Amino acid sequence: MAATKDPRPCSIADALSLVGEKYSLLVLREVCLGNGRFDQLVRNIGAPRDILATRLRRLVEAGILTKRLYSERPQRFEYRPTQAGLELEPVLWTLKEWGDRHLRGGIDLPMALEHECGSELVPVVTCRACGDPVRHGELTAHPQAPGWTVSGPSAA
Amino acid sequence: MAATKDPRPCSIADALSLVGEKYSLLVLREVCLGNGRFDQLVRNIGAPRDILATRLRRLVEAGILTKRLYSERPQRFEYRPTQAGLELEPVLWTLKEWGDRHLRGGIDLPMALEHECGSELVPVVTCRACGDPVRHGELTAHPQAPGWTVSGPSAA
DNA sequence: CCCTGAGAGTTGGAAAATCAAACCCTCATC
DNA sequence: GATGAGGGTTTGATTTTCCAACTCTCAGGG
Numbered sequence: 001m002a003a004t005k006d007p008r009p010c011s012i013a014d015a016l017s018l019v020g021e022k023y024s025l026l027v028l029r030e031v032c033l034g035n036g037r038f039d040q041l042v043r044n045i046g047a048p049r050d051i052l053a054t055r056l057r058r059l060v061e062a063g064i065l066t067k068r069l070y071s072e073r074p075q076r077f078e079y080r081p082t083q084a085g086l087e088l089e090p091v092l093w094t095l096k097e098w099g100d101r102h103l104r105g106g107i108d109l110p111m112a113l114e115h116e117c118g119s120e121l122v123p124v125v126t127c128r129a130c131g132d133p134v135r136h137g138e139l140t141a142h143p144q145a146p147g148w149t150v151s152g153p154s155a156a
Numbered sequence: 157m158a159a160t161k162d163p164r165p166c167s168i169a170d171a172l173s174l175v176g177e178k179y180s181l182l183v184l185r186e187v188c189l190g191n192g193r194f195d196q197l198v199r200n201i202g203a204p205r206d207i208l209a210t211r212l213r214r215l216v217e218a219g220i221l222t223k224r225l226y227s228e229r230p231q232r233f234e235y236r237p238t239q240a241g242l243e244l245e246p247v248l249w250t251l252k253e254w255g256d257r258h259l260r261g262g263i264d265l266p267m268a269l270e271h272e273c274g275s276e277l278v279p280v281v282t283c284r285a286c287g288d289p290v291r292h293g294e295l296t297a298h299p300q301a302p303g304w305t306v307s308g309p310s311a312a
Numbered sequence: 313c314c315c316t317g318a319g320a321g322t323t324g325g326a327a328a329a330t331c332a333a334a335c336c337c338t339c340a341t342c
Numbered sequence: 343g344a345t346g347a348g349g350g351t352t353t354g355a356t357t358t359t360c361c362a363a364c365t366c367t368c369a370g371g372g
Contacts, residue, residue, distance in 0.1 A: 001178055006202045009266035011255030012185055012248055018259075022157055022176065022359085029168055033297055034307035038320050044305070046162045048360050053321060063258075074368040076319060084258050086292045090281040091254065092168055093290065094246045099167030102219075102240050103174075110165035110301035116294040117286035125246040128280045130273035131287075134249065136242045138272040141189055145266035149200070151190035178330085194349050204331050209350060230339040232348060 008147040018062045023047045024055050025092065028081065031065060032089055036079040064088065093123040164303040174218045179203045180211050181248065184237065187221060188245055192235040220244065249279040 001021040006013040019025055026045045030036070035044055041056075042049055056079060059065040064085040070078045081088075093113070100109050113121040124133050141150045157177040162169045175181055182201045186192070191200055197212075198205055212235060215221040220241040226234045237244075249269070256265050269277040280289050297306045 006182065008200060010182075010185070011252045011259060011265065011267075013182060014259045015251045015255035016181060020176075020178065020181070025172060025176070026162065026166075026169060029166070032292065035305070039318085040307075042320095044162075044164060049321070050323080050361090051359065071319090074319075074366095077321095087258070088254055089292055090250045090279075090290070091247060093281055094250055095171045096167045098244055098247065099171035102243070103167060103170045108300075109167065110299070111167075111304055112298040112300060114296040114298055115283040115285065115288075115290065116296075117283060117288065119283070119285035121290065121295060122284040123246075123281045123290060124284045125249055125279045126282050127271040127273060127275070128278040129271065129275035132271075132273065134246070134271065134277065134279060136188065136245055139277060140270040140272075142268040142270055143266070144264075144268060148267055149191070151196075195347085198349095204333095205350070206332095206352085207330065210329095227348090230337095230348075 009145045018058070018064065019088065019091075021055065021058075023051060024059065025095070027052070027055055027059060027079075028064070028085060028088060029092055031079050031081050031085065032092070036068075038077070041079075059085075090123070093121065094125065097123050165301045174220065175215075175244065175247075177211065177214075179207060180215065181251070183208070183211055183215060183235075184220070184241060184244060185248055187235050187237050187241065188248070192224075194233070197235075215241075246279070249277065250281065253279050 001017055019028065023045055026047070027041060030041055030044050035041065038049075038052070038056075041047070041052055045052070047055075056065065056067075060067055060079070063082055065079045066082055067077050068080055070076055096111075096113075100106060115121045126133050141148075143150060157173055175184065179201055182203075183197060186197055186200050191197065194205075194208070194212075197203070197208055201208070203211075212221065212223075216223055216235070219238055221235045222238055223233050224236055226232055252267075252269075256262060271277045282289050297304075299306060
């Protein structure tokens with residue numbers, strides 16, 4: 001999907017070309033919650049069945065989901081996240097956190113995630129090296145490949 | 157965009173309905189890098205000009221970007237992230253990290269982000285309460301609103 | 313044996329979004 | 343007066359989405 005001719009080599013664009021189409025990340029949401037059957041997906045996401053079938057094919061061929069047989073006769077399948085799929089979950093958590101705060105004012109949330117530590121999950125993106133929360137002003141972009149130009153703050 | 161009739165009240169779906177359309181997150185990428193002028197966006201993203209104009213209108217009305225006059229005569233505008241826009245950046249970082257690792261094998265990356273601590277940014281999503289990195293198995297979903305059903309692991 | 317129903321899709325045609333290229337408008341400069 | 347930059351809008355062809363209906367496989371009941 002995203003930018004077939006993005007003039008920049010970019011992992012964000014590449015990732016979005018796999019999961020940036022309408023419904024794809026909602027499929028991941030459902031599958032990570034364990035709702036991996038076709039009819040569950042249709043009901044819980046509200047997507048047209050044909051589009052959903054297309055997305056599922058694509059996510060499987062991208063290695064983000066796998067199709068698992070859960071009944072031989074009649075043949076019935078279920079979709080589950082692969083390791084790569086599970087590692088995309090942080091994207092969902094940060095999206096959820098943003099939406100909870102900016103779209104719902106942080107109150108009356110429709111769903112809470114509880115961390116094993118016992119409190120509600122509020123995801124914070126930190127720097128692996130120093131462990132500190134990352135903020136916009138603390139970053140500098142370093143283009144390594146041609147195609148990149150950076151102007152303003154966070155320019156290198 | 158995403159799921160006009162998502163039967164679940166969900167902040168992820170709501171967030172995606174604002175920034176889930178094709179090119180929207182790439183616009184945010186550019187704007188956060190300081191490349192906020194229309195022609196820069198066209199060139200750096202590779203999107204059709206009319207679509208870009210539509211996205212920009214939408215992102216401004218959603219409060220994610222602002223349009224700033226940077227020249228009176230002739231009138232020239234530039235787009236910049238609002239506070240809400242900046243707070244969406246973590247989504248871009250986690251997407252980049254996933255793409256770097258899963259789509260490029262972690263090597264030969266086209267762009268690096270340097271954290272103020274001096275090392276390259278590798279974003280890690282942590283739990284604000286306990287500070288630990290969050291992993292899939294450590295979460296439990298707690299639906300608070302009707303419309304939610306959770307089956308498998310991470311069910312409540 | 314026949315009917316119904318669940319589950320997992322596929323098909324066909326109308327409606328909406330995207331795309332590419334050309335165009336427009338306001339100035340500044342030559 | 344012509345050229346060019348910047349920031350879009352217009353037009354018409356091409357792709358995607360959308361929706362409803364349909365298919366196929368089997369299980370179970372009467």
